[in-house]
Amino acid sequence: MREYNIAAIPADGIGPEVIAAGLQALSVLERRMGTFRLRVQEFPWGSDYYKQHGVMMPADGLDTLKAFDAIYFGAVGAPDVPDHVTLWGLRLPICQGFDQYANVRPTKILPGVTSPLAGVGPGDLDWVIVRENSEGEYAGHGGRAHKGLPEEVATEVAIFTRVGVTRIMRYAFRLAQARPRKFLTVVTKSNAQRFGMVMWDEIAAEVAKEFPDVTWDKMLVDAMTMRMVLKPQSLDTIVATNLHADILSDLAAALAGSLGVAPTGNVDPERRYPSMFEPIHGSAFDIAGKGIANPVATFWTAAQMLEHLGEPDAATRLMAAVERVTAAGVLTPDLGGRATTREVTEAVCDAIHSANV
Ligand code: NAD
Ligand code: MN
Numbered sequence: 001m002r003e004y005n006i007a008a009i010p011a012d013g014i015g016p017e018v019i020a021a022g023l024q025a026l027s028v029l030e031r032r033m034g035t036f037r038l039r040v041q042e043f044p045w046g047s048d049y050y051k052q053h054g055v056m057m058p059a060d061g062l063d064t065l066k067a068f069d070a071i072y073f074g075a076v077g078a079p080d081v082p083d084h085v086t087l088w089g090l091r092l093p094i095c096q097g098f099d100q101y102a103n104v105r106p107t108k109i110l111p112g113v114t115s116p117l118a119g120v121g122p123g124d125l126d127w128v129i130v131r132e133n134s135e136g137e138y139a140g141h142g143g144r145a146h147k148g149l150p151e152e153v154a155t156e157v158a159i160f161t162r163v164g165v166t167r168i169m170r171y172a173f174r175l176a177q178a179r180p181r182k183f184l185t186v187v188t189k190s191n192a193q194r195f196g197m198v199m200w201d202e203i204a205a206e207v208a209k210e211f212p213d214v215t216w217d218k219m220l221v222d223a224m225t226m227r228m229v230l231k232p233q234s235l236d237t238i239v240a241t242n243l244h245a246d247i248l249s250d251l252a253a254a255l256a257g258s259l260g261v262a263p264t265g266n267v268d269p270e271r272r273y274p275s276m277f278e279p280i281h282g283s284a285f286d287i288a289g290k291g292i293a294n295p296v297a298t299f300w301t302a303a304q305m306l307e308h309l310g311e312p313d314a315a316t317r318l319m320a321a322v323e324r325v326t327a328a329g330v331l332t333p334d335l336g337g338r339a340t341t342r343e344v345t346e347a348v349c350d351a352i353h354s355a356n357v
Contacts, residue, residue: 002036004309007068007274011046011090013283014293015074021295021345022072022302025318028349033314041068047078047086056089062097065274070305073278074298079285095133098273100266101164102171103131104304105249105280110296111327113257113335117229120255125232128179129252130172131245133266135164136196138242158241160196162203169200169207171269172239176214179237184216187224187240187248200241225251253280260294260334263301265308277305291340294332296322299348321351 008023010016023040030038043064045057056076058064065071071094076086094100108126109115115125139159146152169186176184186204190197201218208216219227221244227234228251240248253262262280279297287293299322306315325347331337332344339347 002311004036004038004069005067006038006040006070006072006305007065008040008042008072009045009090010042010074011076011283012048012078012086013075013285013288014281015046015076015283017288017291017293017341018279018295018298019072019074021341022298024345025295025299025321025348025352026302028352029314029318032352033311033317036309036311036314040072045090046076047081050081050085050089056086057093062093065094065098068274069309070274071276072302072305073276075279075281075283077283077285094276095266098266098268098276099134099270100268100273100275101132101134102168102265102267102269103133103245104175104265104267105129105131105245105252106263106300106304107249107252107256109256110261111323112329112331113261113326115255115257117232117255120232125255127232127235127252128175128237129245129249130168130175130237130239131249132164132168132240132242134242135159135161136242158193158196158243160199160241162199165200165203166207167269168239169203170210172237173207173211173214173216176216176237177211181236182214183236184214185224185235185238186216186218187221187238187244188218189221189244191220196241221248224248228252228255249280258294258334259297260332261296261300263297263304265301265304267308275305275308277301277308291342292333293341294334295341295345295348296326296332317352321348324351 008019010019050056076090106128109122111122137158141157141159142155144154172184188197188200190201253259259281264280266276268275278301303315303318330339330344330347332339
């Protein structure tokens, strides 16, 4: 039997609630499939750990995680710990330390879920946004001079490297090639940003030659927001920089119904290190402990993880079960329903058992 070692890091707020739901569904799935086994080890890292130890994870945390096949992550963030501590203390060191340079964000309108776009339903919006996850506007370069004085100057420097852009472009073209429409949209802002963004356009044209069966087009990021809203059917796979894709993917999550259904994978395509799978949402402490967190994003990202591990049949069964449950109207309050986390999870577990896929 195939075996995979999974590190689960539930962390803060609703993180532990949705990860518990996800692990429950995974264990039902594992028994139903009978072809693989997940050995899950949980790590109590996060804001509570920080309050006890002064760090979000132990100094050898990355060394510990290195031995795993994948990381299943909840969310970080607590009302009484600064956001830059929680983010830079746990999630970002994992993304950067394991060179998870492709952030993959599938978005579609699940059956039974209502998009805020009038007349747009399942099938009209089925995208994968690929976000460059290692450089660009979030590379951390820049500075401030004459701080606080009237002549203060601050710079925020975006870093783009040929290696970094080429590898994300190849990843995006390969992903587009694997999807039925074989269509990629490359997003930049190369009319106003004349260096890094023009290099993106040039590298896109070069890499496109390696994928003659993929059709592609280019969009400026501002026009892209309009196209996402007005012509969602015209898009399929999308690649953009760290900042641009960060913004576009929140818009995408809202158009697909809720942040509570949006999953993401932080992937090292070369498989040198474990990749990390998580819901896009944060720790949502406004609803933590109430039992109403939507677990769908955490189920969906588990399906991404199974796909990455080489278990596509299990991934398909899990998503079929989730779609059956949303179609039946078993929805948490963020989607306009009245179901609890537990009710949705139990319905998904039942559907995993019975669904014909
Ligand atoms: P958030 O994503 O936690 O919540 C935004 C809104 O969406 C809230 O009203 C919340 O109740 C709702 N929501 C989010 N997930 C939901 C779910 N699964 N089911 C139902 N409703 C859901 O963002 P925020 O409120 O801006 O931030 C809260 C904390 O989370 C902050 O500390 C922030 O830094 C952190 N954060 C962490 C991550 C991460 O770990 N990847 C991402 C975003 C924010
Ligand atoms: Mn964001």
